[in-house]
Each structure stands twice: as C-alpha cells, then as structure tokens.
Amino acid sequence: MPNVMLRYNDKGDLLFYVAKKDLEEVIASVETNTDEAWGGTVELSNGDKFFIDPISPPPEFPTTLRFKRG
C-alpha cells in the first residue's frame, strides 16, 4: 500500500511518484476518469499497475493518495 504523490509535470501529464521506491512515472491510463469520479486501476508508462477505489468527486492534484498494488 504505497503512499503516492500525484502531480502534473511541465507537459501536463500526471506523474505518479513513490518516494520510497524512487518511482516517478507518467500515468498512462486511469480506469475511471470522469467528472464524477477518479480511480480504479491505474497503469503507468512502464507497465506497473496500481489500484485505488474510485474517489468521488475527483481529487484535486497535486495530492497524496494510498494505492494498492494492482
């Protein structure tokens, strides 16, 4: 259950950062990404997958959320 910092990079992509793992990757896809909710399975550009229960209303980035390994 890593604590993940989510923030936008200069290009406007959402970055997925786990300090303890030195993991800093762009999020490739998010299962649920609508005006009502954000979450589900999140896939990173390196192929790693993480899961979070969809949050409603969508969180404001940057923020820190707790993910599960998916």
Added chain:
Amino acid sequence: MSEMTREQTEALIQEVLEVYPEKAQKDRAKHLTINDQEIEKSSKCITSNRKSLPGVMTIRGCAYAGSKGVVWGPVKDMIHLSHGPVGCGQYSRAGRRNYYVGNTGVDTFGTINFTSDFQEKDIVFGGDKKLNKIVDEINMLFPLAKGLSIQSECPIGLIGDDIEAVAKQKGKELNKTIVPVRCEGFRGVSQSLGHHIANDAIRDWVIDPATGKEFESTDYDVTIIGDYNIGGDAWASRILLEEMGLRVIAQWSGDGTLAEMENTPKAKLNLLHCYRSMNYISRYMEEKFGVPWMEYNFFGPTKIEESLRAIAAQFDDKIKEGAEKVIEKYKPQWQAVVDKYRPRLEGKRVMLYVGGLRPRHIIGAYEDLGMEVVGTGYEFAHNDDYDRTIAEVGNATLIYDDVTGYEFEEFVKRVKPDLIGSGIKEKYIFQKMGIPFRQMHSWDYSGPYHGYDGFAIFARDMDMTLNNPCWDSMTPPWKRMGDETAIAAE
C-alpha cells in the same frame, strides 16, 4: 587518448569487475553502465541507492551527514546540536564552507560545533536529562538563537532516547522552535536518507507549525531551494534573480534563517537547485500550499540562459523582459571569460564523481569551456537523478554509481582523463598519479561557481589546475633525459 567506443568501455567495465568475487561482481555490475541516450528510464541500465558492499571502499557518507551537514547545518540563526559523542560534529565542523553573514556566536552559529558529548554514563542511563540541561544552557548562553535542532547520532537511536519528548516540552517552556531530527547515521544506505529525514523534520516542526503566520507577499516572490551557498554560490545566484525583477524571500539553506524557512510556503514559485536533497519538501509545499516548483541550473552561461528564460516563463512580461536584460548584460562578461580560457582548455577530458546533483548540473559549464565529460557518477543519487542524467551526457560515456575506490582508480588509469572532479578523499590519490584534480564538493576552497560571476571563477580555477606547470615535473630530470645522459656519462 581519443574517445572510447561503446565496446571499449564495456570491455573496460568487465576488466575492472574481474577482481571481485563472483557475488560482488554481480552486484557491482548493476551499478556501472554506459550512457545510451535512447533509453528513457535509467532503471533499465543502472541500479542506484542500494547498500554498499561490505569490504569495498565507498565514498559515501551517513544520514547524519545528510541532515546536519547538508540540510540543517547552514541554517545560520539556529543552533544545531550534534546529539551524541563528540566526534561526528567535531570532525565535520565547518567543512562544507556554507558562507553566511552575521556575528558568529552572537546571532549566527554556522561554524560553531555544538555537541552533547555523550559519555558512557549517558549511554547506560539515557541522555534525555543531559539534553534538557543543554537546551537550557544554550538558551542562556546564546539568547539570540532563534531555534535549536537536535541532530541525533547513532547511539541515540540505539539506546532509544526520546528526543521528541524533550523537544516538545522544552519548546513550549522556552517558546522557541526546537526540532528533533532522527538522522542517526546507521539509517539508510547513504546521506540521501538524511536529506529525506531532514526534509520531513522541516515539514513537521517548522513549516506546519508556522502555517498562518502573517507575511506580506508580492507577485514576484521566489525562493532558492537546495543551494547551500558553498563559497557564496547562493549569493551569485540570488543577484541574477533579483536583477530580473524577482524577490527572493528565502534561501534554503545556505545563508538561510528560520524565519525564511517559515515564509517559504508564501512564495509564488520554489526554485530548486539541488533536486536530490530538497525535492521532498518542494513536493510537499506544492501539495499542501499549492506552490509550484521547478528545477534550474546555474552552472555555465548556456544553462544559466536556459534557466533564466524558463524561470521568467512562469511570470509576466515584466520579468521576461528583465530576464532578457540580464542575459544581455552579462553576455560580454562571460564571452570574455570563454574567449580567454577556451583556447587553453579546449578538448580536455573530465571525469566527475560527486554527490547527488553536480555530476549532471556542471556538465554544461565544462562544455561552455570546450571540455568534454567522459565519465560521471553519483555517490548517493536515486533513479530519478539518473533519469535526468541520461539526456545531459553523451553516448558511450561511462556512468558509475557509488563507485568504489578501486574501480575509480582503474577507470582513471584506463580512460586517462585530463582532469578529475571529486572530493577530498580522492584528491591526493589522483594528484599523486599525476592527474590534475579539483574538489567539486567544496570548490577546492574557491568559489562561488554558480551564476555568471561564478563561471568566471570556475573557468579560472580549471585553467589554473589543468595548466599548472607542476604537471610537467612529474617525470624526474634523470628519467626525462633518458639515454642521452647515460651516453654522456660514459
């Protein structure tokens, strides 16, 4: 020696690894690589931030060094108590040359060593009582100290002293900021974790309690984060930002104060120089206070220009104009430096091995002088640093993570660089091998190297070292004349 090809470099790494036992060989192989700009993610080619092998000569430091020496140490109006035995603080005292203004011992305390000097009885019975007394003593002797940070050394963690409780109680009693920092040296694999712990301590004990403090801000407030003012670096950077119309409200932590740290969340933009040691707190401030941060690089005119424009792009036209004016103003100055030194340094090859930022940041400055970086490596970088490095260095360049003394020597023998930039522990080995050397941690007691002013000093120092006549005296006269003398003697 001409440039090495990829195959040659690969063969070199293999050859150097051969002396290790099998297990060590396997481990070390992961830390040595050849740069390939096609790779986007460094994790594919290099492993970093892992425990050093027992038995090898690593050049790393400890968590205490990262917290007390790097992050907290330069905060000048606080007293940083090295809590534990006397050695850790004494042998590192004033070693980083973080310049500051103020009256040492009255309102600033940068170069003084404060320690609780643990004895056997403190280890056996616990040192909290002693700490209590020390806080009172410090408060009496140095009433102008704005705060106190308690930097734990190894024994504190081992015996389980509760420094947080003391800090809380005394902080309330004296109404001062007292920060317990759990930076025991044995934590983590290098000083890098010390940076992280120190950042977290700043977050919990300085920034959060100061939320809501009043501050008159302007639209052009920025902070300099991760500049430790070594030889005056932060000052050379600060004047450039101020000239382009920005207001620098805090310096972290070179020549910085507690009040500046507390005001930082009120800035419009955090400018991050040393990414490795202060990215944690920048990320936190972005999340909690919505202060964006950006990395910049003030080494060498090319990078300065790029950075000034990138910083200005975050503000309105007034600042953008200001940035162009600054770039225009300093152009003749740095052009003169390049004209003077480039012919003397052109084509020289450099190997670097520094901490967590300079192995990539300083490359631009060397390139401005026509020099080439043929090998670079970090003591304690993480993968995100290597991600940022790949684009900066050329293809087929040797990259070494947490290099051992043996590897570094062998690499140097084979690559034969004209100049090496590393720390004091490496300096005399390589000088005795006849290779010009500059300390790139402390600028070899020179500096500043940041900013346009720093570049002039940087160029002069490199020339002074590389073209020093002493390097012609490496061969003794009787060997230099060789056979001719022998014949004459007959």
